[in-house]
Amino acid sequence: MSTPALELTGLKKSFGKAEIIRGIDLSIGKSERHAIIGPNGAGKSTLFNLITARFPATEGTVKLHGEDLAGLQPFQINRKGLSRSFQITNIFPKMTVFENVRCALLWAQGYKYSFWNLVNKSRRLNEGADAILDQINLLPRRDLPAGMLSYAEQRALEIGITIAGGADVIMLDEPTAGMSHSETDYITDLILKVTEGKTLIMVEHDMGVVFGLADRISVLVYGEIIATNTPELVRADPKVQEAYLGAALEEEH
């Protein structure tokens, strides 16, 4: 079998005495669409933060394409082709929508810390940014400060700058949280479109989205993964139903 895109072994995280992530082993294959579900406070965002080195792990390893990420900083991990979005929108509010996307393209296009290129002169850069804006339907908003966008538009921009650099492992933390039905459908289509052929790891509460999108689902409860399987089998798993799905499904009705 080929090396998995992402492999977690014995991952643990404590904040003070509270152990939030309590030993996670998970392997996600190349081009797999993997959803992580679980009740609020289960540790889903914390897990994302551990993988992307926003927080240091207390124990355990994270491997990206077989390479151990221990000791790397977020920007180094990003350069290895892993890009993430945030549950709480994390953009550059004072810069224009276009500038937001263009900044997300700079490193990927090899500009590094260049002070001998002018951003306005690079066709590839500006056209690339416009192409992303087109994909996320924000071209009409191009020159507005990002902070002036509506909530749904900011979420779309969040996804836009996450995927702009062309990373092959994309992690999205609740991309549809707080959205209306039509907005959710729109974002789901967008995610399908932009993650074509890529590895996607996504935290999501909307079961419609999860079952429509994911190849496999992991259920995270109290810092532990209690099941990882295809949507059908997860849905049928009595453990999952007891711990989470039942409650969630009841809530929906």
Add this chain to the structure above:
Amino acid sequence: MTDQITTDPSKPAQRMRAGSMSLTVGPWIVAAVALMLMPYIFTSNSALTIMNQMWITVVFALAYNMLLGQGGMLSFGHAVYAGVGGFACMHIMNNSDLFASFPLPVLPIFGGLFGMGLAMIVGAFSTRSAGTVFAMISLGVGELIAACSVIIVAFFGGEEGVSGDRTYAMPFFGNEFLQQIDVYYLTSFWVLLSAILMYLWSRTPVGRMANAVRDNPERAEFLGYSARWVRFYSFVASGFFAGVAGGLFAINYEILTEENLNTASSGVILLVTFLGGVGFFFGPIIGAIVFTLVQTVLSLQTELWAFYAGSLFLATVMFFPGGLAGLMMMHVPVFRLGKMKMLLLPYAKTLIPAAIGILGLCCLVEMTFHYRHAATGDHEMTLFWTTFDSHTLMPWIIAAAITAVGLGIAKMTAPALKEAWDEANTAGGTS
């Protein structure tokens, strides 16, 4: 190029603020012509001196704003980089063999290199974080190096400082920079070149990322950029241009002292930059011009000029956090809507009385100062071409009345101005 096509023309201010404007040469040509013509308009030697000081402050303030405005780093010790660049230039001036081997206009480059070298050393640890930690380190380093001026006398020259003679450089096309006007053109050349380079810097990838890191360092890290290194590059570039300003200072005054790098000078450049406005590239230019005028022209009129400069700064911070540039740019939308005319009368009705009231207030301040500090028996003072006795009641009553009436009218007419302003900012529906 593509920037212009889909830009919403009704949002010019936003477009400018966000910095997606395309590269234009127009303003630079205007600036170059203005720099060339100024000595023909202001011909006196003292005017040249004032302008030289102005342009040096422009370079320094623009360099400072690379940190504050573009990079979000508040430095309390930036005079150090200008100062060290200037001292280095003085030593080069005093090394006759070396100095005779190149023409004077090249000297500021060395100032820049020394400022940059110091910035690389300090930036290596200070740019790890922005915010309070950065500010405190900048203050500490500023104090430290200022203190060195009495310790490392060989470099800083102790209390007397280091002086030299610029005319020993290799003649530049026969010019030895004996005249003030020659120095003026040298300074003008450097202010234009530095401003253009700093503007272009803001359009490069690392310059754009400086804005991104300023707004949200964490997100920048998740896009592949180390916030720390982005800050470091801004810091080093800023150190270079601060050093250039120091070199220009060395050429102009031929002496550098501890005053050039102490915390007070660092405070002044912060004030100048903020007064002009940190949110726009040209803000610090306006700040430097206004401040230098206040400092030079006003200081000839009154000993209390620093008090007025401080009040101006305070008023700007409190009422116009965007600085003078922000205040100007506020009017762009009105201008685009063609409604500037609507504002003229309300402005006149409020600002003229306000100005008179403020002048009245200044009279009271000056009279108080004279009353307290003039030599005993010297009761006579002159304000606005009027000579009177500061120890009699009448002038006080008159000044107080002018103040009260002026400010009173301004206060009364202010709501109408506000209304006119709102009206002028609304599209459509003109009278």
